[in-house]
Amino acid sequence: MDLPLMPPVAPMLAKAVPALPEGELSFEPKWDGFRSIIFRDGDEVEIGSRNGKPLTRYFPELVEALKRNLPPRCVLDGEVVLVAGDRLDFDALQQRIHPAASRVKLLAGQTPASFVAFDLLALDGEDFTGRPFAERRGALERALAASGAPVHVTAATRDRDTAERWFNQFEGAGLDGIVAKALDSVYQPDKRTMFKVKHQRTADCVLAGYRVHTSGPDRVGSLLLGLYDGEGVLASVGVVGAFPMQRRKELFKELQPLVTDFADHPWAWDRQEDGTRTPRNAEGSRWSGTKDLSFVPLRPERVLEVKYDHMEGPRFRHTTQFVRWRPDRDPRSCTYAQLEEPVGYDLADVLGAGR
Structure with missing residues (x-):
């Protein structure tokens, strides 16, 4: 060449x-x-x-x-x-x-x-x-x-x-x-x-777990987000992970009272054969390589508002941004129904516009 x-x-x-x-x-x-x-x-x-x-x-x-x-x-x-x-x-x-x-x-x-x-x-x-x-x-x-x-x-x-x-x-x-x-x-x-x-939108999501930060076991790396589907099942929809280091330490302490066992969590490993969308089977792929996808389960009792750009199927396409906690929201009210659906548009028309 x-x-x-x-x-x-x-x-x-x-x-x-x-x-x-x-x-x-x-x-x-x-x-x-x-x-x-x-x-x-x-x-x-x-x-x-x-x-x-x-x-x-x-x-x-x-x-x-x-x-x-x-x-x-x-x-x-x-x-x-x-x-x-x-x-x-x-x-x-x-x-x-x-x-x-x-x-x-x-x-x-x-x-x-x-x-x-x-x-x-x-x-x-x-x-x-x-x-x-x-x-x-x-x-x-x-x-x-x-x-x-x-x-x-x-x-x-x-x-x-x-x-x-x-x-x-x-x-x-x-x-x-x-x-x-x-x-x-x-x-x-x-x-x-x-x-x-x-595109920037917001959604109220259930906090269902966290992953520890690579810098130490007493710091939160990312928060795992969930939304309830039409059958009342909590689905894994993405993560939010951009926090200052000091805030990661504070979050770790704040979330300890919510830590629970997998047996009592909607994303329990022993439920994977039932088709439950857990963070491991939702995110594990060849792109993850040897990345540790395990997480600390939390009782799904807290709600947070996040910014997102758009959905890729049932999940947020990119990592979301933390906006605020929503203590006024019932976790069960955090469903897919709140998400804004873009009006369908034929891709052929987009490609044809280049001519």
């Missing part, structure tokens, strides 16, 4: 802001997948990742699609996503990372991935990273003008009102928010020079 930019290249990043910024900007949907830098030099293709490790072996079907749809020599920034029906499916995308070649081949046929391009870093023998984004975007559209599914060019608009509408509509297709890029900005790897606006 002989390109103006050689792997690995760290992607340019975005910093979170509370609202869409003003100015000479281009707005794009924020895709929920694996951020990837694609390198192609003839028959050689590498799918780079944010951490620098290639993802190429996990997506053989995408490698072939990139050969069919990309210019012979180019470097693109974008997102590997998985489309299930009319929306994105990040959980299914995670399952594509598997050590067994036979499993990789099977999943490539069952759940093929797509690539959404949103920046052009190099074309033929030219490095485009020093050019303004407006020029890079135009070159990207021309370079992929003849491409087809599963390779797409992301939608983009310079109209802030349109971006506001996308922010509300596209979530129904599984997208994550809006990214804004200055039209005169150059590409800066590993620098937070873009802006991102994500």
Whole structure:
């Protein structure tokens, strides 16, 4: 492989802001997948990742699609996503990372991935990273003008009102928010020079346990959250874990009176065969590696309010943020019914908006 930019290249990043910024900007949907830098030099293709490790072996079907749809020599920034029906499916995308070649081949046929391009870093023998984004975007559209599914060019608009509408509509297709890029900005790897606006909501959750912090057994690492489903079963929905070190110590002391035995807890290990969604079977995956997923069970008597962006199936997609304790709430009232459901939106329309 002989390109103006050689792997690995760290992607340019975005910093979170509370609202869409003003100015000479281009707005794009924020895709929920694996951020990837694609390198192609003839028959050689590498799918780079944010951490620098290639993802190429996990997506053989995408490698072939990139050969069919990309210019012979180019470097693109974008997102590997998985489309299930009319929306994105990040959980299914995670399952594509598997050590067994036979499993990789099977999943490539069952759940093929797509690539959404949103920046052009190099074309033929030219490095485009020093050019303004407006020029890079135009070159990207021309370079992929003849491409087809599963390779797409992301939608983009310079109209802030349109971006506001996308922010509300596209979530129904599984997208994550809006990214804004200055039209005169150059590409800066590993620098937070873009802006991102994500959905923020709150939910009242049951505190059902905690994990100890890696720095010591007398400090709380994360709080385990639960919500009651329609049958009255307490389901594991996520965690909240960003606390100052002193607060971790205080929480440990505060929660000791609630510590209980697993036999009296709704997430008892001996109930796993009944299908109860416990933190271990809800979160254990190849991504966890050797991470200790055990937890200290607490009587489900306290309620806390957390901020979250969106759901991935029955769980919060990302780690939540602590807002406050809710002593006025009955834990049994903390159900899935309180969660705001985005209006459904056909992902095909989102992908088509890039043309």
